[in-house]
Amino acid sequence: MNKEWRTTGDVRRTTKGFCSVEFFKNPNIDFLGKKWYFIAFSLIFSVAGVISLIVHRGPNWGIEFRGGTLVYVKYTHTPSLDALRSELDRVGIHNARLQTLGRAGSNQVLVDLPQETTTEAALENPRDQIVAALTTNKVPNKQDLNNASVLAVSKYLLDNDPLHLATDAQKRYSDIAQSITDFRDKSRGGLFSSFNDLNGVADPAVVASLQNGFFLSDFGVYNTVIVGPQVGAQLRGQALRATLYSLLGMLIYLAVRFEWIYGVAAVITVFHDTLITVGAFSLTDKPISLTVIAAILTLIGYSNNDTIVVFDRIRENLKLMRREKLSDIVNRSINQTLSRTILTAGLTFLTVLALYLFGGEVLHGFSFALVIGILIGTYSSIAIAAPILVAYQDWRSNRSTPGFAGQGGTKVPQSGSGRREKAKARA
Amino acid sequence: MNKDLGWKVILIVAVILLFAYGIFGIPSGVSGGALADGLLSGGMFRNGIHLGLDLKGGTNLILQVQVNDAINVDSDNAVEILKDGLRKAKVNYAEITKPDPANHPEQIVLKGVPPDGSSALRDLIQNKLPEYDSASGANDTWTVTMKPTAVSDTKNQAVTQAIETIRNRIDQLGVTEPVIEEHGLGQYQILVQLPGVDDPARVKELIQSTAMLEIKQSLGGPYSSQDAALQEHNGVLPNDAMLMQGHTGSANDEWYLVSRVSAVRGKDLRDASTGTDENGQPEVNFVLTNEGGQRFYNFTSQHIGDSLAVVLDNKVQEVANIKEPIRDQGRISGGRMTQQQAKDLAMILRSGALPAGIKYLDEEVVGPSLGADSIRAGVRAAVYGMVAVLIFMLIYYRAAGVNADLALILNLVILLGFLGFTGATLTLPGIAGVILTVGMGVDSNVLIFERIREELRNGKTPPSAVEQGFGHAWVTIVDTHVTTIVSAAILFLFGTGPVKGFAVTLTFGLLANLFTAVFVSRVIFDWVLSRKRIGEALSI
Numbered sequence: 001m002n003k004e005w006r007t008t009g010d011v012r013r014t015t016k017g018f019c020s021v022e023f024f025k026n027p028n029i030d031f032l033g034k035k036w037y038f039i040a041f042s043l044i045f046s047v048a049g050v051i052s053l054i055v056h057r058g059p060n061w062g063i064e065f066r067g068g069t070l071v072y073v074k075y076t077h078t079p080s081l082d083a084l085r086s087e088l089d090r091v092g093i094h095n096a097r098l099q100t101l102g103r104a105g106s107n108q109v110l111v112d113l114p115q116e117t118t119t120e121a122a123l124e125n126p127r128d129q130i131v132a133a134l135t136t137n138k139v140p141n142k143q144d145l146n147n148a149s150v151l152a153v154s155k156y157l158l159d160n161d162p163l164h165l166a167t168d169a170q171k172r173y174s175d176i177a178q179s180i181t182d183f184r185d186k187s188r189g190g191l192f193s194s195f196n197d198l199n200g201v202a203d204p205a206v207v208a209s210l211q212n213g214f215f216l217s218d219f220g221v222y223n224t225v226i227v228g229p230q231v232g233a234q235l236r237g238q239a240l241r242a243t244l245y246s247l248l249g250m251l252i253y254l255a256v257r258f259e260w261i262y263g264v265a266a267v268i269t270v271f272h273d274t275l276i277t278v279g280a281f282s283l284t285d286k287p288i289s290l291t292v293i294a295a296i297l298t299l300i301g302y303s304n305n306d307t308i309v310v311f312d313r314i315r316e317n318l319k320l321m322r323r324e325k326l327s328d329i330v331n332r333s334i335n336q337t338l339s340r341t342i343l344t345a346g347l348t349f350l351t352v353l354a355l356y357l358f359g360g361e362v363l364h365g366f367s368f369a370l371v372i373g374i375l376i377g378t379y380s381s382i383a384i385a386a387p388i389l390v391a392y393q394d395w396r397s398n399r400s401t402p403g404f405a406g407q408g409g410t411k412v413p414q415s416g417s418g419r420r421e422k423a424k425a426r427a
Numbered sequence: 428m429n430k431d432l433g434w435k436v437i438l439i440v441a442v443i444l445l446f447a448y449g450i451f452g453i454p455s456g457v458s459g460g461a462l463a464d465g466l467l468s469g470g471m472f473r474n475g476i477h478l479g480l481d482l483k484g485g486t487n488l489i490l491q492v493q494v495n496d497a498i499n500v501d502s503d504n505a506v507e508i509l510k511d512g513l514r515k516a517k518v519n520y521a522e523i524t525k526p527d528p529a530n531h532p533e534q535i536v537l538k539g540v541p542p543d544g545s546s547a548l549r550d551l552i553q554n555k556l557p558e559y560d561s562a563s564g565a566n567d568t569w570t571v572t573m574k575p576t577a578v579s580d581t582k583n584q585a586v587t588q589a590i591e592t593i594r595n596r597i598d599q600l601g602v603t604e605p606v607i608e609e610h611g612l613g614q615y616q617i618l619v620q621l622p623g624v625d626d627p628a629r630v631k632e633l634i635q636s637t638a639m640l641e642i643k644q645s646l647g648g649p650y651s652s653q654d655a656a657l658q659e660h661n662g663v664l665p666n667d668a669m670l671m672q673g674h675t676g677s678a679n680d681e682w683y684l685v686s687r688v689s690a691v692r693g694k695d696l697r698d699a700s701t702g703t704d705e706n707g708q709p710e711v712n713f714v715l716t717n718e719g720g721q722r723f724y725n726f727t728s729q730h731i732g733d734s735l736a737v738v739l740d741n742k743v744q745e746v747a748n749i750k751e752p753i754r755d756q757g758r759i760s761g762g763r764m765t766q767q768q769a770k771d772l773a774m775i776l777r778s779g780a781l782p783a784g785i786k787y788l789d790e791e792v793v794g795p796s797l798g799a800d801s802i803r804a805g806v807r808a809a810v811y812g813m814v815a816v817l818i819f820m821l822i823y824y825r826a827a828g829v830n831a832d833l834a835l836i837l838n839l840v841i842l843l844g845f846l847g848f849t850g851a852t853l854t855l856p857g858i859a860g861v862i863l864t865v866g867m868g869v870d871s872n873v874l875i876f877e878r879i880r881e882e883l884r885n886g887k888t889p890p891s892a893v894e895q896g897f898g899h900a901w902v903t904i905v906d907t908h909v910t911t912i913v914s915a916a917i918l919f920l921f922g923t924g925p926v927k928g929f930a931v932t933l934t935f936g937l938l939a940n941l942f943t944a945v946f947v948s949r950v951i952f953d954w955v956l957s958r959k960r961i962g963e964a965l966s967i
Binding site: 021022072074127128149150151152181182184185186189190220221222223224225226227228230231234238239241242245246249250253254257290291293294297298300301302304305308309312316336339340343344347348349350351352353354355357358359360361362363366367370 | 484623787789790809813822823856865866874877899907909913915920921929
């Protein structure tokens, strides 16, 4: 048997005998030759996003931007949305949107009241209004322990004094109330299903007293957000301005560090990434919240990283390979940096993926934006940014010397020496 | 070179110790189990790093102060002064109005002022209303307008005072670490954050309740503490007296002994304004209702020479002597009042409540169960993401992977230590910022290592490959960091609470990364190379 182990190029033997892993050893892919595929790919996604945005009449803004009321409710059982809707209807809340949240079995419902319903008067206490509507087993003259605040419990205990405390009653009862609500919120996930849950947590006399003044509903409110109309408009403007300032900042920095066309190429690329990311939110009907804007701004900065790596290499190669065609230099630069482009993006993607999978519901939109954005950003720094440089160069030489397009020796503007050379050539 | 390396190692160890102190404080026997436990519950941060509202649970309110209310109060007062002054100067005008109190509360228009009355009017404004400008128009119409500086002062004053008043009331809730501060840039908004409070209705009720204003007899004080006050009276307070704390704005703790019964209450007051006494010192003039004036007269005529305390929400604001019996018009004057204090006091007397109306713009209540879930999820994602990156680096780069992992861990230590030192608030997006710092920070190592590999492939010796690798990658790393930090900075300027936390975390994480991924990593490489024989390969 003459079986042999051979390396396939993925595993390199170093002189000392260590094996080290390496992806993309000396890749030689003609990226520029595939530009029509890339353009088609980008167009499909951008246009799909834009169409979706037009159909939905703009982005699906999150509560912070559009105003309104969100009440997050958690049930002890799987709630029927139709039943909830009719309960809300009964108290005059007609246009609420109901939505189940989280994994199946987490029994969470989001009640979403649009801005029109969130009038100034309703702003005073929509939470209580919704809680009242959802409470089906209301007991007269009793409070709901699942939706009672620490203050309410503490006040009740102080008024009823089940432990007959002579001194320090206020402090003691407030501590007891705190421990009861803490137990409810931290150990029981925000809900008691029966007063027996309290055995061992509080003194039996306290539990008995609570039973006299409280009942248990089958749900608890774990988060409410109420945003007035003014704030929303103000924030929308700010978000758009921040995004534009960010793009402008990139343009200026890259124009200073490289040449203006590099800045323009990078900003077009990042704009493309932003458009596709926002489009993905529209296509999947996910709201764009404040943290999503934060993610998009971060992406504007981060997407540029891969682009800069490629640009840096193009600039370096331009000095080394004066005689080559620009498209060859760009192609080689992309190939030379391919492994680090994929690795850096891949590692960041790994952490973002962890955030998306395990980071919980609150960060869902944020991490979704990053997941999409990093994928698109990496693709575009290879497929969009560098080719723009070549396209610009082709366009320029086409314009100045028709008929000589594609001839060797075309120069892309480069900082310092390049510019002087051009000047010399002209002179 | 070895000597150089020694100094660098000492610097690195010093940085580690410094920032580890920022996270943990002085170590007090932390066991491994407790640490892991603390990490998961977020308890580890309790000393240095504060948890944001989204992690701790609590109420977040944004209020709009209707600052025009405060301007209206001032200009209404000015209208009265003008009416009064013109009557005394016997100037007959046709009409005095405020044409647009909703949008231009600072404007007063006088119509039909006879030409011979204009000098009297100008004098009146110069002497009695120094904060107003006047301009004459067609048809004997005069426009009296509050000066722009005075307008903005009054508006800012209204916000400051609203914050102060709200803070006093929130104190009654006994909330730990409440945040009550101006929000936004010049929008006259107030941010109220109350960790652990999940009953916004109660908070709103408290904020909007009118303040309790009383004028009581001051029987002694100020004392530096309650004990000092007791000592002064041989341990027993008079039956009809009580101790009351001074205004919270005062530098030291102050206690006053005041009568239990109030001479006048807030509802007895009709108006108050500032003025100057015969010595040119600021004073506060106030007007009582008829009934309140009668009571006040009975009281003051019996207590000439005694002191009166102005008490707002059970806090003594000001103490002054009774010079003469006062009926329904009185004044509070005294050498120690500044113009600003007089203005504040007048405002307090006048409004008794908040200086201006309040509108709720935004309300968020994060239940404590959600906060706990968020911490668990956030920490879990951070740990998984970080472990994945660490393992990948080890497999892909072998010994150099150890180098990168050490640099990465140090990066985290510096970041968390920084958060501890600055007392920064860790929010859920902030945790995301930590995770992203890991993912983006390791990019620097990758850029350097790939370059070193490339140089090695081109036949360079390990020391020169390391030299070249760091040299070439450095420029790229600076560029990539700058772009990310620029967008984080814009995010910081634009964002609110949690998002700001994210921007701060990311920015500082990436700055620390320049130190760890470039400097520290280089030192480790140099150390490794210094222990190798010439020509021996580098594990990368």
